[in-house]
Amino acid sequence: MTIDTAAGTTPKRRPRGPRPTRGYRVFQVVNAIILTGVVIVTLYPFVNIVARSLSDEAYIIAGKVNLVPRGFNLDTYRLVMSDSLFWTNYRNTVVYTVVATFISIVLTTCYAYVLSKKHLKGRNALIGIAVFTMFFTGGLIPNYVLITSLGMKNTIWAVVLPNAINVFNLLVMKAFFESLPVDLEEAAAVDGLNTYGILLRIVLPLSKAVIATMVLFYAVSFWNSWFTAFLYIDQQDLLPVTVYLRNLIAGATGAENVGAINAADEVQAEATLKAVTIVLTTLPILLVYPFIQRYFVSGVMLGAVKG
Template identity: 65%
Template sequence: MVTELSKTPDILAVHSGGAIKDSRSYRVFRVVNAVVLTGVCLVTLYPFVNLIAKSFSSEGQIAAGNVNLIPRGFNTTTFQAVLTDSMFWTNYKNTVVYTVVGTLIAMAITSTYAYAISRTQLKGRTFFIGIAVFTMFFNGGLIPNYILVANFLGWRNSMWAVVVPTALSIFNLLVMKSFFENFPTELEEAATIDGLTTYGVFGRIVLPLSKAVLATMTLFYAVGLWNSWFTAFLYLDDKSLFPVTVYLRNLIAAATGSQEITGGAGTDAVQIGANIQSVTMLLTVLPIICLYPFLQKYFVSGVMLGSVKG
């Protein structure tokens, strides 16, 4: 027994009490790893902290470059201008509705399409995969898409113009397809023997066991819809239908114009123009930041399982 322990590698040196002790090289690795990861975290957090500091700082301090991690000349003029505007809350509600409805539509289309083309017994499987991949490299262009959505479908000034054209991401489709291809076929065969139809197998067996990839794709679609502004800017004219991103974009343009007109005078318009970008970015990313921790545990496993084929 003593002879065997003497041949054990240094990384598993044994105490007299039987506890396993890490080797010196492994302890050095852990220290270096902790230092590097701490540095990465600090570098990652710095822009967010700086963003918050600028959003609460005064125009003069921001222009002078004195704002770093702590607000200078504490000021809430911009927050008051934005949060007291009833149109802001109307547009914010629109963003929530567009994100929820659009994500549900996108997940329904993506999951069913991905499951169908992941089944090798599907007739015309190669054709349907080819159509999907083709659209990754070629599209109709901006003007034909506008004519299709606004004139042919009649969706101008409609929620559907925002949520439907972006309802299918081919990247997400291919990731989910790879995940479903690795799904144990024995479970599906057993469910079929028990009398479940194809829809029953998909809804009662496949989806409940695919939480990781579903959560990951949901996050991808939700973030994309929440941050999207060009589609709404293109198809919507009614201000009451704008998402909050278009509202904030217009606010930035208006504040910048006011600042140019006033010539830098110390007015509320100048203050808004100085830190409007920080305030708008903070208000836009905050809901997604709050949502991410609830889906983070699925994020890595969902991407990895859907990206590697066994």
Template identity: 65%
Template sequence: MVSTTPTAPDISAVRAVPTTIKDTRGYTVFRVVNAVLLVLVCLVTLYPFVNLIAQAFSSQGYIVAGEVNLWPKGFNLTTFETVFGDERFWTGYRNTIIQTVLATGIAMVLTTTMAYALSKRHLKGRSVFIGLVVVTMFFNGGLIPNYLLITNLGLKNTIWAIVLPNAISAFNLLVMKSFFENFPSDLEEAASIDGLTTYGIFGRIVLPLSKAVVATMVLFYAVSFWNAWFPAFLYLSDPGLQPVTLYLRNLLAGATGSGVEAGMETVQIGANIQAVAMLLTVLPIICFYPFIQKYFVSGVMLGSVKG
């Protein structure tokens, strides 16, 4: 290359080094393949949902004939009417909401207060209490002793069997504790000088300034309680108390015969009814999901940051 000024080529050459190495042809091919594969991953992830919606709006005949995939066939809304008219579905939905709200409330009270107390490094006996929590992460009583305890406490067929036993998740507690540990102590000291007691500092200073982490924990708990079905399956034989996940499970068991050995009540129904019930159960989560997703990601990060 011929240059007009003696210095110019050098400069451009130095500057150019990082940018002039273009993607090799192989890498360009790879990038395209990579993008295509990721699109495929998304399609596979979404397909069950699409299929579910298609079945929910289809008539039973087309589903049985195996003709419903991406798009409804024999479009109708009668299935929705059937499910909307089913008393058990609404009872289940109401129970799910009540249980989720109550359980999350209890869990948040116990988790935040304990995490706050344990975040104070000067607290005598702190390491013993922390040990008490950590042990529960690696060892738990197991199915049978837990079942006998709940039964013996007389909690069977009460809402307390669902909302009490999972009130403290060790994971959530430790995340909150490490968050409170990093809370600026100047603020608390200033409040203390102004005459606030520990209760006042916690309720009026610390909690209002910890909204993000509190929101994250509420979501962690709420989603896990909303999705739970097994505790209800174990402890709630009264249909008036069962959450919607259990109603759904009974539908599945009735449709597939897998519930026979469990001795639970099963309901014989068509695939379209099942699809509508499933759709209505996941709907709240799907609607809230775009908003809560970032809290979940940040919650997981919060836990790992200390590492």
């Protein structure tokens, strides 16, 4: 009869790391409290807007709506969503955002890739031109005269082209491209790929994180933009939904501009109209963000650190 001595042995425990100091534990508690406060302060306005959009007008006027809807009411949602002008402006926003983001990503990627090549003649001058535009612009009136003289007023190009390249995004992508191993591009060049082939087949597949981050930056920027369209577009059916919302908040849009809301309905929905429009305007970005969020931090960090 054999005795299994292994069964009676005590398994070895892995050595534990050094215990956190008291100061570090205090830091963790303070950090958690501060971040929790930041989250609450950040979420409170949006939760309040959602609660107001679902509440009855009487409770809002009485100041009884905070974080929970009172007198559940969807009438204003039906009023706004039945307005053809709202959906026309909404469609314009989607089109403007998609086209503008695509153009911006293409131009920013190409420009950043060029600037990442340290052997490029005139590289410092190109970087200087880009950085110069961060601090100095042509001015509102010269830009307006330029857009008008080019025949772009009341067209999609007046919205998507003036802000096609954001210099901050450009510098982040440039730093990311500089962090990529040079050996990969040299090996691809030896295999016969030209500059465009290296960019499309080697660099871009390795840059998914930073590209996704830039897509998020540009999409949010163009989706929320209203001043450019407000300045260069005069026709109601070409405006983005942000201008529709701006007119509501400014009190410039009455029953004559919001076709589905007549005088009686407007009085009934006055307290919730702005809240409903804000919710409907911000909802797409909130739905898209979770799918890109995993690239967000990694893309920015990779673009900020040179390898």
